[in-house]
Amino acid sequence: DGGITQSPKYLFRKEGQNVTLSCEQNLNHDAMYWYRQDPGQGLRLIYYSQIVNDFQKGDIAEGYSVSREKKESFPLTVTSAQKNPTAFYLCASSTDGASGIVEQYFGPGTRLTVT
């Protein structure tokens, strides 16, 4: 089955610890994204990558870091510098837009709780 996997589904960490969220896709998409979703709010873009070894900051990148060493993988690290890290994190990938179509596919999400 083609799709996007995120692990773990639930993650608990103590304040001050860095934590890495996994995102893997087998859709052969060049573009990948990380979003944050807070209760009652829309999706906010953290980072995105349009090609391997390249990524750009989104609207709320402070306190987060990413890498894109492989096409299939786009892990997100939530650092201790992120002031309010408890949230639902969604990873997505998309067609690249060269055809004029940007169609996004989402993973099941990781709920991070920091205490």
Add this chain to the structure above:
Amino acid sequence: KQEVTQIPAALSVPEGENLVLNCSFTDSAIYNLQWFRQDPGKGLTSLLLIQSSQREQTSGRLNASLDKSSGRSTLYIAASQPGDSATYLCAVSYDKVIFGPGTSLSVIP
């Protein structure tokens, strides 16, 4: 500034009713518009994608329309069912993708 809004924020209807969800966007130079469904605690599931050159797309009981000139899209759900209860989000693709805040739909048996 490119913005996407959705009205209403929440909607409650009796089972069997037809309903319309609205999505508005400020910049008409879009690549495409995508409608998603999100169940509580889950990821987003794509429902329909409308390319900028298209006027509508249909999938089962769902029909999405696009009017770029007025900056609007509607998602029509026919004969609503309790299983349709979820949050519906529209996403407009430019050089980046911008999401609306969503409409929370509750279909009452």
